[in-house]
Amino acid sequence: MGNEISTIDITVIVIYFIAVMLIGLYVARSTKTGEDLFLGGRSFGWGLIGLSLFASNISTSTIIGLSGAAYSSGIVQSVYEWMTGIPLIIAALIFIPLYLKSKITTIPEFLELRFDNRSRTFFSAITIFTSIVVDTAGGLYAGSIVLQAFFPELVIWQTCLILALVAGLYTAFGGLKAVVYTDAIQAIILIIGCSVLSYMLFEKLDFSWSNVVSNAPEGHLSIIRPADDESLPWPGLIMAVPILGFWYWTTNQYIVQRVLGAKNIQHARWGVILASFLKIVPLFIMVIPGAMAIGLFPGLENPDQVFPTTVMKVLPVGLVGLVLAGLISAIMSSVDSTLNSASTLVVIDFIKTRKKDITEKQVLNYGRITTVVLMIIAAVWAPLIANFGGIWAYLQQMFSIIVPPIAVLFLVGVFYKRGNGTGAFWTLILGTLGGVILFILGQKDIWTLHYTYNVGIMVVISTILFIVISQFSSPPEVQKIQLYTFNKELLKTEKEVSWYLDYRYHIVILLAAIGFLMIKFW
Known part of the structure; x- marks a missing residue:
């Protein structure tokens, strides 16, 4: 070498x-x-x-x-x-x-x-x-x-x-x-x-x-x-x-x-x-x-x-x-x-x-x-x-099993205020179990889709589980969750700053850079 x-x-x-x-x-x-x-x-x-x-x-x-x-x-x-x-x-x-x-x-x-x-x-x-x-x-x-x-x-x-x-x-x-x-x-x-x-x-x-x-x-x-x-x-x-x-x-x-x-x-x-x-x-x-x-x-x-x-x-x-x-x-x-x-x-x-x-x-x-x-x-x-040989490589795909229900609880949970503890818990259990099943079927060549497809599928299933189970169980207390859900005040700066220090302008520049790379390497 x-x-x-x-x-x-x-x-x-x-x-x-x-x-x-x-x-x-x-x-x-x-x-x-x-x-x-x-x-x-x-x-x-x-x-x-x-x-x-x-x-x-x-x-x-x-x-x-x-x-x-x-x-x-x-x-x-x-x-x-x-x-x-x-x-x-x-x-x-x-x-x-x-x-x-x-x-x-x-x-x-x-x-x-x-x-x-x-x-x-x-x-x-x-x-x-x-x-x-x-x-x-x-x-x-x-x-x-x-x-x-x-x-x-x-x-x-x-x-x-x-x-x-x-x-x-x-x-x-x-x-x-x-x-x-x-x-x-x-x-x-x-x-x-x-x-x-x-x-x-x-x-x-x-x-x-x-x-x-x-x-x-x-x-x-x-x-x-x-x-x-x-x-x-x-x-x-x-x-x-x-x-x-x-x-x-x-x-x-x-x-x-x-x-x-x-x-x-x-x-x-x-x-x-x-x-x-x-x-x-x-x-x-x-x-x-x-x-x-x-x-x-x-x-x-x-x-x-x-x-x-x-x-x-x-x-x-x-x-x-x-x-x-x-x-x-x-x-x-x-x-x-x-x-x-x-x-x-x-x-x-x-x-x-x-x-x-x-x-x-x-x-x-x-x-x-x-x-x-x-x-x-x-x-x-x-x-x-x-x-473990090849098995260890499969473990890297374990993230495609655990990620979807977790992502749903955070992404959907902060906007869907009817979401409750029962819906969250069973989404974690059933969403993870669903990911495990797809993973096992994939190893047996029964389910042949790329693991990235599984992520998208399980996000949709986990979202449905979260909403449906929450709808059929008691709603959370409004006062208890208002500090942990979305409101427009979150988007504001903590205090007034010059435009060049405003994080929102930085985001615009960042999006432009990512967009340029997307076009360049399309």
Whole structure:
């Protein structure tokens, strides 16, 4: 694949590891309460929120997967990145003010306020499970596999353990503030490293876009695919991508937690809009480089080798270390976020609800202990993923099972004020069960539709369930739910600001940018 990793590159990586640990542990000194641990004392400004949202979302599977997919099948998968702006616009307009005015610590807590404790418990339990078994363990395993491509002598279980220990320790002691501060640094390193790689690849193609296009197979640089396309059919693009994006960016604890830690609604809104603009960047520094590699490195059999190959064959000594530090950043920022959010859910939704007289000091201790326990579980489970082979790939489709009913409760629930706790709970149960049935039928080749179609189908079914069951059971108390449902006042700015600081103008610019990309890569 190229030259061996140099001593200079290894030194850069080691310095990065040490710096992240020191920053995380330094921040831990100011973590004294449960709110400090879980929400950073509600003190985050828009810059930290935006950078942390970007970093916590980008994983090694994102970097390797996007460049590999662009090389083998085209750029269509990138829509999950740059169409992030759509669900985040919905969050900025409606859900951020609802969440922050509710003073919640967890997203399931909002479901209890809007509906009842049954929905909160069910949603929280599912989120904890997927956070540790799929997200954290999956991130550790994928990250270890990627690092092994650069360092063949690495042992997977040892690598998983080291990554878990580093991320887990500063997360356990520093909490969300340590996560956000380290994420911000990791986001900058990641963007710089991948940008340098993209520039040098483009240089090898004489800075000519026509060379990129001419080397790519027909349709590779288009996001609109046939209805039977295996990667992302166009109906799935319409039905599933916005719904999956809404769930991920607006109701997913491990993403939204830094928004809940904002100093006010204004900074939270600015932060998610900054993240939306940043999410356009991977198209140019992770996706298109994969398309560039088609002409530069033809014949690669395994798409996962595209990114490691370009790094080793294009970058000079020193810069390889910088890009690898960015790659490790992607691992760490995903792992620390999922660990912190899962421990938050365990303590706030299960321990604190049962121990009403618990002190802030005890909440802090429970949070740290839970983080360490979850870190150990993820580190032990991660290497075992290799034994599941193709089954693990199927687990990624599990989100198409759990997302539809959850999305309906939030999207429909804030507008449909007749919706009640009974309707919400049974929508979660029956909607999830329906998703499981479609998933099983799909594995047995009885139900052959692409999983993105299933998302759209189950959203419709879950919506019908929610409305019908709510209509045939007692309505909620109007006074109880008015703070947790839509009203036009939510759309206003928190205070009068100049037009260039008004988040609504930022949204217009963001929509224009997304629209331009849609047209460009249609």
